[in-house]
Amino acid sequence: MNFKGNRIVLHVLFWIGYILFFYLQYAFFNDRMNNISTLGSLTLTAFVDIAASYFTVYFLLPRFLFKRKYVQFAVILLISAAFFILLQRVLLYYISYPVFYPGYGEKAGGFWHINPFYSFINIYTVVGLFASIKLLKYWYRNQQVKAELENKNKTSELALLRTQLNPHFLFNTLNNIDSLILTKPQKASDAIIKLSDIMRFMLYDTSTDNVPLEKEINYLKSYISLQQIRLKDPGFVKVNLEGNCLGKTIAPMLFIPFVENAFKHGQKNVAAPGIEIRLECLKDSLNFEVINRVDVSAEMNKDNTPGIGLANTKRRLELLYPGRHKLSIKTENGYYISRLHIKF
Secondary structure, rough: OOOHHHHHHHHHHHHHHHHHHHHHHHHOOOOOOOOEEEEHHHHHHHHHHHHHHHHHHHHHHHHHHHHOOOOHHHHHHHHHHHHHHHHHHHHHHHHHHHHOOOHHHHHHHHHHHHOHHHHHHHHHHHHHHHHHHHHHHHHHHHHHHHHHHHHHHHHHHHHHHHOOOOHHHHHHHHHHHHHHHHOHHHHHHHHHHHHHHHHHHOOOOOOOOOOOHHHHHHHHHHHEEEEEHOOOOOOOOOEEEOOOOOOOEEEOOOHHHHHHHHHHHHOOOOOOOOEEEEEEEEOOOOEEEEEEEEEOOOOOOOOOOOOOOOOHHHHHHHHOOOOOOOEEEEEOOOEEEEEEEEEE
């Protein structure tokens, strides 16, 4: 049986158990109880409890409570509670009483003889139980995701340290800076500052869940600038930033794998721009794109140098932005194209 089928069976068993629990409770306290009438009435009114539970758990919680829209949640909860109380009264007064307890409707004091507090407790006790189970599962799943995400983040940080701060990277960068000291001292000073920025970002800022988007952008700019030192053509890398990126936050080190991949695997002996990087900041989302020229006859991932790995980045995106991102990676007409869309 598949997972969806198992869930349906568990839900059916839960509600059968719920009905039987109250049936046995009534039977224990009432020796002269009519078994068929009691069971029929409980089953009929259970449909209200079921509807209220699923409406609350699968509509109100994810759309309002989980998104911290507390006022809207409270208002809609009260309105829906009033609706379900009336629905329960309709089922009791017009179906349950005439069918299972003839004549009891008149003794009950008419249709509008309702105790709102009692009816609310009667319905929302099981709603609370059902929601508690759902919240417990939600908490447990979040803990699992958090643990996996922490592990992925640690893996990413260690991979970055190995890839970008390994002796080879440092040797090339420092060697390039050394060659600039006498001829272009200001440019050498700028390169040292950018290397310092990279190290500071990786050692301190990446320990948080989110960083300001402008910090992530500055980190990318520093990395690109250091890579450009060894390129003959200053226009080889083209960077376009569009829109207002201020005030937005993002998980750290999401963009660098795509840029790093372009420098590692992209062709260098092509006309500029050999690498194009574009970041577009929209009101509630962003688009990130990296395009580089490749030799289609060569294998893209033959390099054995340790790195973050796009596979690890894909998993991080799945954990960080479930249902809120779209990643496309393809090779087309000699270009390697990575496109990422994230909705905040």
